[in-house]
Amino acid sequence: MPLPRSPQVRLPLVALLAAACTAGLLYAPAQAAVVPADHGPDRALQRQLQQLTTEPGGPPGVIAVLKRGSRTEVYRAGVAETGTSRPIRTTDHMRIASTAKAYSGAVSLQLVDRGKLRLNDTIGKVLPRLPRAWHRITLRQLLNHTSGLPDFSSNEKFLELLTANPRRHFDSRRLLDFVADEPPVFRPGSRYAYSNSDNIAVALMAEAVTGRRYEDLLARLVYRPLDLRRTSLPQGYRLPEPYMHGYDVTPPNPPEDVSEAISASGVWASGGIVSTPKDMTAFVRGYAGGKLISDRTRRQQLKWVNGASEPAGPGTNKAGLALFRYDTRCGVVYGHTGNFPGYTQLIAATPDGKRSLAFSLTTQVNKTNKPELLERLRTVEENFVCALLRRP
Template identity: 60%
Template structure:
């Protein structure tokens, strides 16, 4: 998320500089199984060893009932242990698929409509935003100004990373701003969109968003290690997230609270749970067929950071068209973590690809293209089913 990259004035200044200066971390690779492509293992090791690369990485495949784990490097630099499938981690903007799942489940049940407007569901928000629809919010074509770029919000985060925000008032940071464009005419990724989506869901059901997640997403899919906490701590065990310093890495796993990202980026999950969720979500298990057809109407638009191949935006889902085929999913980034979670359109296969450093085109320009190419290689293995 954009605000999350601004840890503090000093750290933010170091981040852009130090990825190029950080020494490579030795890889501790899991020995591949008999059905596992050793090339994927070598690729993951090469990412960890690359100057400026993440301390650790873990990829989880679920293919036709099988689970295959590829991992390298350290999930905790103090102990040197490998990343684990049950390590808790911040999924960052992959959380937007969870708010999408809630909203689209409610649309499937007739509790919400994709054509419901802010004026109808959230009349307390600025009248100038009133014509924005749920459909536009889910597709990032709303024109809502991004609260996470608000100077006031950024200042609070810089001065007090553990600040406890009122998550349901995050849009107040930009309530004095007009729409950035006429709704439906452009694509512009905005963290405000999914805050409004969650508020619409609450308004339609008179139920807290956290409860809706539990009832409509966690319970049906058996997600027992996924949550939306408001504090800054992580359940143990967790994948430690790191930011570079001139002498190595700093543990930033608990640097920020979740209340400032909430429905836009606050979900905490594990590689195991996330892979189970994204397989179901990409396959349309949580929504009615007629809703899924509308969800899979795409416009040009990239996730943040860009996913592998060509990126197109649907309703709370991205289509990644790679050299090997199409997958659906989402990416995410926040201090200490970068995520890719995708599934095949038939819902039979999924891949989560998690690293414990923030790697984006602006923060780690020397590393990101390499990571994205490796992600595509893993997607190809997923599509072919040859792991």
């Protein structure tokens, strides 16, 4: 759809983006409804997806991909585009939101393995041009969101520019300039606070020590090894065809298509990647399963601190290095969540990577804009995790 011309219409889109950037906190497990065994797990899970599309503010479409070994089950409800009957397919493109942060982890941790970076390397050592007040922040603290780095995406000037032109092309490598005059919001390493600035700094570190563009590092270290053929990090607002359309769903207004409302340049390594459910499945199996990094680096990655992904994932959340641990009533999975105007994402896999879940909604759901729906979503996600972990 055309970009809304009225600032009054544009403003809700920016509010949605700002909500996606709020800091995550530790959440207690959602109250999970037990899947009725007498209806069979397939029918029960399908019914829960359908119910999500009929909830107030719910998504026009949802897709979940369960993969156990070589067996894949695809559940979907609603449509890929309102006004049509086209179902969402596993090869439809979408914005993967903050699950993109896991990809920056995949790049940086491989560089740790190769001796290009160390987890204790500081911003001052690798990126000395950045403000001196940030120089003691380490790569480890950036990856587990304990850096205290101020969040550029909450900055008043950044939001002002985005409000004026949501499709504005930002210089992705200068996004931290918006908060360059701000000190860390707390002593680095002293506590957890989710920040989009963290993964911008991670990508800049990767570029600094390799002399390669972050986009090239993604292709070389992530896309090719995991055979991700429909994954990219664009700069503009366009999505490749075919794609699942993302919507602002704010009753009583009809769903508003915001798929191409905002330029990816303003989120870059913190949330700008475009992918498909099929590619996301392949990524999380390799990444959460530890296939890209050494056992030594993996042990460092899995040192958990109290903190939730944004939005919170199923069960109780803890944060590792660009990876979250979700302790559900049925067992543990590793993964990441994300939300962006038009989309909400969860990717998760068992620690061995043999079982995985990719769960995508075509509207933004988080604790700020739709707290009740988020709790319902977390319940459904936990039921899918239980189905994933259930013995055949």
